[in-house]
Structures are given as structure tokens and as C-alpha cells.
Amino acid sequence: MTSALLRCDGPKMIDRRKFATASLAFAVTSPSIMRARQPKRVIVVGAGAAGLTAAYHLVNAGIGVQVLEASNRWGGRIRRLSNFAEVPLDLGAEWIHDDPTILGDIIGQGSDSLGVRTLEYRPETYQFWHNGRLRDFDLLRHAYAEVKFFDTTWYGFFERFVVEGIKDNIRLNTRVTYIDLDGNGIVVRTHRGQTYQADKVLVTVPISVLQHGQIVTSSTDVNARFEDLRDIQFGVGFKVFIKFRERFYPDILFDGPRRSVLSNGWSEKIYYDAVFEKPTDENLLGLFTAWDTAIPRSEMDHSELVQDVIRELTEMFGKVVGDSFVAARAMNWSKEPFIEGSYSMSNRGNWNIVDILQPVSNKLFFAGEALGGDAQSTVQGAAFSAINAVSLLLQT
Numbered sequence: 348m349t350s351a352l353l354r355c356d357g358p359k360m361i362d363r364r365k366f367a368t369a370s371l372a373f374a375v376t377s378p379s380i381m382r383a384r385q386p387k388r389v390i391v392v393g394a395g396a397a398g399l400t401a402a403y404h405l406v407n408a409g410i411g412v413q414v415l416e417a418s419n420r421w422g423g424r425i426r427r428l429s430n431f432a433e434v435p436l437d438l439g440a441e442w443i444h445d446d447p448t449i450l451g452d453i454i455g456q457g458s459d460s461l462g463v464r465t466l467e468y469r470p471e472t473y474q475f476w477h478n479g480r481l482r483d484f485d486l487l488r489h490a491y492a493e494v495k496f497f498d499t500t501w502y503g504f505f506e507r508f509v510v511e512g513i514k515d516n517i518r519l520n521t522r523v524t525y526i527d528l529d530g531n532g533i534v535v536r537t538h539r540g541q542t543y544q545a546d547k548v549l550v551t552v553p554i555s556v557l558q559h560g561q562i563v564t565s566s567t568d569v570n571a572r573f574e575d576l577r578d579i580q581f582g583v584g585f586k587v588f589i590k591f592r593e594r595f596y597p598d599i600l601f602d603g604p605r606r607s608v609l610s611n612g613w614s615e616k617i618y619y620d621a622v623f624e625k626p627t628d629e630n631l632l633g634l635f636t637a638w639d640t641a642i643p644r645s646e647m648d649h650s651e652l653v654q655d656v657i658r659e660l661t662e663m664f665g666k667v668v669g670d671s672f673v674a675a676r677a678m679n680w681s682k683e684p685f686i687e688g689s690y691s692m693s694n695r696g697n698w699n700i701v702d703i704l705q706p707v708s709n710k711l712f713f714a715g716e717a718l719g720g721d722a723q724s725t726v727q728g729a730a731f732s733a734i735n736a737v738s739l740l741l742q743t
């Protein structure tokens with residue numbers, strides 16, 4: 348089993364110093380972007396946190412960039428739920444698992460000048476659901492703190508600071524299927540048979556896409572490396588938000604024995620007040636679940652998922668759940684095309700993802716959350732891996 352830091356992307360009792368060190372290690376590489384030798388044209392495959400961050404820094408360095416995104420939207424595993432609550436909610440990444448100064452690091456600016464309001468996420472009331480019983484354990488409030496956005500989301504942050512300057516470089520509904528490394532440059536082919544030529548290509552798709560052979564290259568050696576990725580587990584995951592007329596739940600509720608959450612420092616399934624300290628009086632309960640093996644809920648569609656969650660909450664809290672239910676939204680990431688899961692988790696074969704996804708012939712580079720080092724499986728891990736890849740790509 349890997350460490351807690353690598354596994355959980357819901358709230359966790361993080362080792363904040365370790366995260367800060369990881370960020371610094373990445374951040375110091377970014378200035379080299381400005382000094383670097385420059386290819387004329389770079390293709391970025393995937394418009395999630397990594398692809399968008401890479402495109403932002405490449406455009407700022409004066410490089411011609413084309414981002415090719417398979418789905419009909421940018422953001423990947425950052426996605427906003429608007430028009431459901433008085434505040435926007437995150438259907439994917441939500442917590443800032445680090446000091447908020449990483450927001451400035453992502454775009455190469457000091458975070459003070461950004462004007463992004465964040466909040467200290469320090470829940471006060473805790474419950475555990477185990478063996479059919481709810482138990483309070485509010486002492487945890489002394490041990491647990493994280494950071495969240497106050498009135499925006501990860502999606503809103505990228506929209507305002509990253510995508511604004513690169514939106515014309517993004518081509519949606521364009522799924523890359525083949526990468527030809529044989530000629531002088533590099534050629535990328537899409538599912539419709541269109542080809543794009545560039546000096547270098549940066550691939551930022553989830554490792555699930557490479558694991559499933561959805562992108563192949565002209566090199567048997569590189570294709571064999573993608574096969575090695577199959578030993579890295581890419582978990583299932585989903586979020587559910589439910590609006591209630593009445594508030595009957597604690598700030599945070601862990602599913603499982605107290606002992607296991609305390610000893611691991613994390614939980615893969617939590618219910619939480621989704622608008623804790625946010626500017627609204629609405630009652631919104633969130634559910635975050637990410638698991639390293641398939642679970643029945645990962646097969647469910649929206650309404651099945653909501654019904655099953657309501658059933659479970661009714662077991663916990665009784666009739667008040669049905670009586671005060673208003674509406675719900677769910678996002679099952681395991682069923683999302685081109686992503687098919689939550690994030691990289693444990694490693695069954697002890698492969699090192701960084702070794703497997705080494706650059707190829709100074710032409711093909713990789714970034715994404717799986718390459719996020721100590722910040723693996725987070726947004727900043729994806730973004731910092733992109734900054735590193737861009738720095739490398741411009742120097743070689």
C-alpha cells in the first residue's frame with residue numbers, strides 16, 4: 348500500500364510540510380522556461396490541469412501551441428457544478444491539498460496579487476459510521492486542517508487565470524489515437540484521421556487512457572512501456588451533492604472504524620458539509636468516494652447513485668433524510684469517457700511511473716497527476732508536472 352499522501356484526494360490529515368517541499372521542488376524549475384531554447388510548435392494532448400498549465404506556460408514563452416482535447420469540454424477532472432447551489436461546487440477536485448501559495452506557483456506569479464479567496468477548512472463536528480452506529484469524535488478538530496476555495500472552484504481558478512489566455516489554442520472533440528515518432532518532427536493522428544505536425548508533443552492524458560491502449564505510437568518500445576503502466580492502479584471515484592431543507596449531519600462524517608481513519612490519516616469515503624464556511628445558508632451535503640478497486644457504486648448511473656446514497660443516509664439519520672431532501676447531483680468519474688476513474692493510486696508491480704514515462708527522443712514528453720511526485724493525484728501535482736515537462740521540453 349502506498350502512503351496516505353498518495354492515495355486520498357478527499358480531505359486528509361496531510362503532512363503540510365511535505366507538500367510544501369514538493370511544491371518548492373517543482374516551482375524552482377519554472378523560471379528556466381524563460382531562458383530556454385524554443386521549438387516552434389508544440390502539441391499538448393489533453394486539456395486537464397496539466398495540459399492547460401503546460402499550454403499557458405508555452406504560450407507565455409512565445410511557442411505555437413495546439414491543445415487537442417478528446418471531450419467536448421476543457422478541465423478533465425476539474426469540473427464545476429453551477430446553477431445547483433448559491434455557490435459553485437466542484438464535481439471533481441475540490442480541496443487545495445497544500446498552502447494556497449501554490450495557486451500563484453501554478454501560473455508563475457505571487458499568490459497575494461491574485462485576489463483569490465481561500466478558507467481554512469477546519470471542521471468542528473465529526474462523526475463515524477461503523478457497524479450500523481453513528482459516533483461523535485469532535486476531538487479530531489485539533490488534528491485536521493486543509494484549504495478550500497471560498498467562493499470559487501478549481502475550475503473557476505483555471506478559467507480565470509489559465510484558460511483566458513489560451514482558449515483559442517484548445518481544440519475540443521479531438522481524440523488523439525496515434526503518435527508517429529519516425530520523421531524529423533512528430534505527427535499526431537486523431538480519431539477522425541486528421542493529422543497535426545509539431546516539433547514536440549506533450550501527452551497529459553490520464554494513465555487509464557495509456558493503460559487501455561487508446562493512444563499508440565510508431566515505437567514498439569514506447570507501446571511496451573505503456574503496457575507496464577497496467578500495474579499502476581487507477582481508482583474508481585465519484586462525488587454526490589445533495590440539497591436538504593434541514594441540516595441533520597455533522598461537518599464531516601467518515602465511513603469506517605475510527606481506528607482505521609486515525610491510523611491511516613485518511614478515508615476513501617466521506618460525507619461532508621460541502622458549503623462549510625462558504626457564503627451561503629443553504630444545506631448541502633457532499634459525498635466523496637475514491638477506491639482502488641471496483642465497488643458496486645462505480646457501475647451506477649446518476650439516479651441509481653443518488654438513490655443508493657439516500658438509502659444509506661436514511662440508515663444513518665432516519666426519516667429526516669427523505670423528509671428534507673430537495674435535489675441531488677452526482678458525478679461518476681468511472682463512467683466518464685476519456686478518464687474512466689479517479690486518479691493513480693497504488694502500484695502493484697513497484698514500477699516507477701517516472702521511469703516508464705521518460706521523454707522519448709527529445710520529442711515526446713509526458714505530464715499529469717500520475718507524475719506529480721509527492722503531490723501525485725492532486726491538481727497541483729498535475730500542474731507542477733506540466734511545468735517541469737515544459738521546462739525540460741524547452742531545454743532539450
Ligand SMILES: Cc1cc2nc3c(=O)[nH]c(=O)nc-3n(C[C@H](O)[C@H](O)[C@H](O)COP(=O)(O)OP(=O)(O)OC[C@H]3O[C@@H](n4cnc5c(N)ncnc54)[C@H](O)[C@@H]3O)c2cc1C
Pocket residue numbers: 356357392393394395396397398415416417418421422423424425438439440441442443444521522523524551552553556561562584585586636637680684685686688689690714715716717723724725726727729
Ligand atoms: C472525485 C475526485 C476528487 C478529487 N479531489 C481532489 C481534490 O480535492 N484535490 C486535488 O488536488 N485533486 C483532486 N482530485 C484529483 C485531480 O482532479 C486530478 O489529479 C487532476 O485534475 C488531474 O489532472 P490531469 O491534467 O493530470 O488529468 P485530467 O484532468 O484527467 O486531464 C486529462 C485530459 O485528457 C483528455 N484526454 C483523454 N484521452 C485523450 C485523447 N486520446 N486525446 C485527447 N485528449 C484526451 C481527457 O478528456 C482530459 O480532459 C480528485 C479527482 C477526482 C476524480
